[in-house]
Amino acid sequence: MITLYHFFFLTITILILVYMYRVFRGPTVYDRILGLNGISTKAIIMLTILGSLYERLEMFVDIALGYAVLNIIGGLAVGKYLEQKRTREC
């Protein structure tokens, strides 16, 4: 039986695959970082959908917020790395 959750998961998986094409193909590093950020936001949405599937939404929302914070920290770290690399090469 096809439920609404199947539809959600399939849609988000297709979206993630589109982002993943950008991560693998992307000509510059910045394309890859943006693709990874998009994948992380889709992972957060998937986590909240899982939470509503389990009917423990308040717990999964906390974890989704933790993921979002991790995502921000990861993006900042990559940005700092690239900045330091550029100033070193100049």
Add this chain to the structure above:
Amino acid sequence: MTLFDDYLLLLLSVVTALGAVFVRDLLSGVLTLAAYSFFLALLWAGLGAVDVAFTEAVVGAGLSTLFFLVALFLTSHQEEVHKRLQVRMVTLGSLGVLGFLLLFGSVDLPVVGDPESLPSKHVSSHYLRKSLEETDTPNVVTAVLADYRGFDTLGETTVIFTAGIGCWMLLRRRDDSAT
């Protein structure tokens, strides 16, 4: 729990793992590995092990990505391939044997959530029934980790703390970087 989303997450994690192996630029490899960790954490959450999922997200997607980035910053981020065919065949063969052994061992694992399986019969029922009155902790996982296995957790924490001090000693920025 439907198997459908499990299969989708497994597909995504396999795709990202293959991409992390085969991508040539090492920085992209690190980023793809972070995405792989996210999907693995989602799989753990789907199996109901939310604390494991959070550890996987923090360590796999956060901390190890940072360590790889620092290592890449200190070296180059292009992969140099100069392996001979013989070495590649040995690597492929040993990895194949390892994968066969792991799959062979996983045949005997009990079904997820099976009440008749050996781990569910031993001490788990005692933990589930008695942990609230014995330890006054509402979360069973916390009670097991911090109370029943307290010495074990203390040892793990000591090991992780020592490893953290070692990484800090290796990676800290020195003031005499002008040389």
